Amino acid sequence: MGIGATAGAxxxxxxxxxxxxxxxxxxxxxxxxxxxxxDPDAYTExxxxxxxxxxxxxxxxxxxxxxxxYVAKPVDATYQSLIVSAPVEIDGTAVDAxxxxxxxxxxxxxxxxxxxxxxxxxxxxxxxxxxxxxxxxGSAAPSASAATTSAAPNxxxxxxxNGGATSSNQLLALAAGYVVIEPGARGRTxxxxxxxxxxxxxxxxxxLKAAVRYVKANKGRIPxxxxxxxxxGTSAGGALSALLGASGDSPDYDRLLKEIGAADASDAIFAxxxxxxxxxxxxADGAYEWNWGGNALSTGKQVDQTVSKELRxxxxxxxxxxxxxxxxxxxxxxxRNYDAYLVExxxxxxxxxxxxxxxxxxxxxxxxxxxxxxxxxxxxxxTWADFLTHVGARKKDTPAFDAxxxxxxxNNLFGAGTTEARHFTAYGAKNxxxxxxxxxxxxxxPEKLHLMNPMYFLERRNAGRSKHWWIRLGTKDxxxxxTVSANLAAAAAGLGDDVDHLYYWDQGHGANTDPGxxxxxxxxxxGYKKAKKPKKAEQAD
Numbered sequence: 019m020g021i022g023a024t025a026g027a028x029x030x031x032x033x034x035x036x037x038x039x040x041x042x043x044x045x046x047x048x049x050x051x052x053x054x055x056x057d058p059d060a061y062t063e064x065x066x067x068x069x070x071x072x073x074x075x076x077x078x079x080x081x082x083x084x085x086x087x088y089v090a091k092p093v094d095a096t097y098q099s100l101i102v103s104a105p106v107e108i109d110g111t112a113v114d115a116x117x118x119x120x121x122x123x124x125x126x127x128x129x130x131x132x133x134x135x136x137x138x139x140x141x142x143x144x145x146x147x148x149x150x151x152x153x154x155x156g157s158a159a160p161s162a163s164a165a166t167t168s169a170a171p172n173x174x175x176x177x178x179x180n181g182g183a184t185s186s187n188q189l190l191a192l193a194a195g196y197v198v199i200e201p202g203a204r205g206r207t208x209x210x211x212x213x214x215x216x217x218x219x220x221x222x223x224x225x226l227k228a229a230v231r232y233v234k235a236n237k238g239r240i241p242x243x244x245x246x247x248x249x250x251g252t253s254a255g256g257a258l259s260a261l262l263g264a265s266g267d268s269p270d271y272d273r274l275l276k277e278i279g280a281a282d283a284s285d286a287i288f289a290x291x292x293x294x295x296x297x298x299x300x301x302a303d304g305a306y307e308w309n310w311g312g313n314a315l316s317t318g319k320q321v322d323q324t325v326s327k328e329l330r331x332x333x334x335x336x337x338x339x340x341x342x343x344x345x346x347x348x349x350x351x352x353x354r355n356y357d358a359y360l361v362e363x364x365x366x367x368x369x370x371x372x373x374x375x376x377x378x379x380x381x382x383x384x385x386x387x388x389x390x391x392x393x394x395x396x397x398x399x400x401t402w403a404d405f406l407t408h409v410g411a412r413k414k415d416t417p418a419f420d421a422x423x424x425x426x427x428x429n430n431l432f433g434a435g436t437t438e439a440r441h442f443t444a445y446g447a448k449n450x451x452x453x454x455x456x457x458x459x460x461x462x463x464p465e466k467l468h469l470m471n472p473m474y475f476l477e478r479r480n481a482g483r484s485k486h487w488w489i490r491l492g493t494k495d496x497x498x499x500x501t502v503s504a505n506l507a508a509a510a511a512g513l514g515d516d517v518d519h520l521y522y523w524d525q526g527h528g529a530n531t532d533p534g535x536x537x538x539x540x541x542x543x544x545g546y547k548k549a550k551k552p553k554k555a556e557q558a559d
Contacts (some may be wrong), residue, residue, distance in 0.1 A: 049232075049281060049283075052279060052282065053090055054088065054236070056102075056232075056239040057083075057239075058241075061081035062082050063080070064079070064081075066139065068192065070190060070534065071534035077107075077109055078193050079105070080103050080104055080192060081102075081106055082139055082140065083101060083102040085100070085135045088228055090279025090280075092279070093204065094216070094217075097202045097204045097208070098204065098225055098278070100134060100199055100200060100202065101137050101140075101200050103139070103140035103197070103199075103200075104118075104198075104241035105197075115196070116242070118242050119546050120196065120197045120199055120242040121199070121250060123143075123187055123198060124226060124259065125200065126254050126255035127252065127253050127254055128254055129206045129222060129296075130205040131202075132205060141185030141189055141200075142185075186533040187291070188200065194541070203221070203225035203229075204217035204221040204222060204225055205217045205221075206219075209436075215430075215435070215437075218430070218431055218433045218434060219431050220274065222258055223258055223265070224274045224278065225278075227262065227280070227285040228281070230286075231275070231283040231285050232280070232283075233247065234281070234285075235283040243544075245288065246289075246546070247287040248287070248291060248544070249263060249287050249484075250291035250293075250536075251292060251293070251295075252294060252530070253497070256294055257295040260295050260297060261470065261472040262285075262287055263287055263292075263484030264473075264480060264510075265482075266286030266484060267285060268482065271469065286482040286483075286484070287484055288484060288486065289488070289543055290489075291536060292488070292489050292506070294490070294492065295489070295498075295506065297472060298506075299428055299467065300443055302418065302428075302502065303416070303417040303445070303446075304329045304334075304336060305499035305502055306329070306499045307326040307329040307333065307418075308329075308330045308356070309501060310499070311323075311416075313409065313411060313496070314411060314412070316413075321416040325416050325449075329416065330353070332445065338352055338353070342505060342512060344359045345363055345511055346363065348362070348363065351508060357402035364500075364519075364521045366397070366399055366400070368521045368523040369398035370396075370397050373393060373398055374396075390405075390407070410494075413496040413527075414496070414497070418498075420443045422452075424438075424439040424441065425439075434460070440459075440463070442463050443459065446459075447459050473505065483510075484515070485514075485515045486515065486516045487510045487515055488518050488539055490520065490522065490530065491503045491521050492524075492525030492527065493521045493525065494526045495529070518539060
């Protein structure tokens with residue numbers, strides 16, 4: 019099916035946007051006063067074929083807005099821009115996306131820069147500035163001269179080991195009738211001609227907040243329901259998605275948002291989708307050793323067990339201070355019982371789901387190869403120790419995040435000025451091996467840490483936080499501790515929020531094995547039912 023470019027259309031999805039804009043004077047004034055006005059006519063019409071998780075193909079025609087700068091005073095517009103995709107026809111039926119949920123999907127991985135500047139269609143944003151892998155796995159980049167076919171893989175085919183988002187969520191969302199907005203953001207490796215780093219913490223979250231403000235300031239102009247924004251991200255992008263949800267409308271970011279000319283609007287979002295979030299960084303080293311401290315590296319070498327033990331003690335103290343209660347009435351989570359909690363709440367149910375879905379022959383083969391699992395025909399059971407043996411090698415040395423030699427990506431994340439990498443924990447600074455004269459963290463680090471940590475805002479019951487959480491992690495993901503996402507889920511649930519959290523059995527970092535369920539979840543929590551485009555006679559009323 020060919021694709022043509024369309025210019026000068028007066029409405030999106032058959033809806034007269036001018037009428038909607040007039041009903042929200044405050045949003046209109048905010049966008050106009052800052053010059054951040056979305057142009058509803060500046061789109062190209064594209065058609066792509068999306069293959070859903072059941073293998074069915076859907077022809078989707080959509081309006082695409084190429085990179086739009088979302089702040090009035092950009093530091094680097096290459097990264098501080100977003101793209102918009104709004105469906106107008108699905109499988110030959112015109113659809114009205116004016117009230118559809120908005121999927122705000124970032125493609126950030128490793129806290130690296132992410133750009134949509136060259137994107138030519140939905141799902142085509144990607145990491146830049148030295149990030150691995152370029153565009154996300156399976157990205158769709160339609161041109162104006164040919165239709166494209168874009169698979170949305172399911173099960174074990176939908177893993178992006180580099181972090182950053184795969185395009186499955188975007189493609190499936192578009193085919194479901196949702197609006198898809200993909201923001202770029204600055205990242206830790208960016209530096210100017212003077213050698214100064216300008217994308218280190220908290221630049222990425224400030225940019226994502228500015229993108230949300232742009233969208234909300236253009237209510238009535240931009241397609242979709244701006245009060246039903248659902249963020250999505252993987253790895254560092256998952257951490258930022260969670261942070262975006264936890265910190266909604268926090269005044270802690272106001273000065274930074276003003277500096278880059280963000281719109282004067284809310285940055286609260288409705289719901290969060292977070293896959294394997296690399297977050298709670300100031301406590302991540304301790305959590306990692308609690309989880310993976312006894313596992314050897316892939317070389318077979320054990321990490322320094324003195325360091326590992328000291329970090330585990332730090333985790334025990336931190337976890338006790340959280341006073342979090344586990345899901346389903348488990349009780350207070352501590353370093354002493356967290357292994358039992360993970361096995362009972364997440365790991366055994368994950369293995370059970372996996373085994374139940376196999377054919378009898380495949381199940382028998384798997385169980386024969388993994389004799390640590392006890393299977394009674396309905397449920398899997400095993401010990402924490404056997405599970406750790408099953409996972410095998412840990413991915414990172416110790417400390418995993420604040421490396422003594424400043425070699426971790428997270429050290430770079432907290433760089434400043436012309437200093438590429440800095441320690442961000444007292445333990446890391448105390449044990450520095452790079453010859454630093456000062457053995458303390460810099461004075462600005464504590465503030466940067468809280469601006470980057472969703473747990474900080476959940477602990478303080480931030481009123482503007484999202485109330486709906488979709489959190490996923492692979493059971494073999496040793497990029498961080500399994501406790502990180504579990505703590506995030508427990509903290510949100512403890513506030514009465516709606517939490518859907520599970521682990522993918524035998525999956526590693528970046529897995530997303532149930533993307534179709536995520537799309538269905540969005541409809542459920544937002545109350546959305548896909549609307550057909552009204553007839554012209556009905557539009558006139």
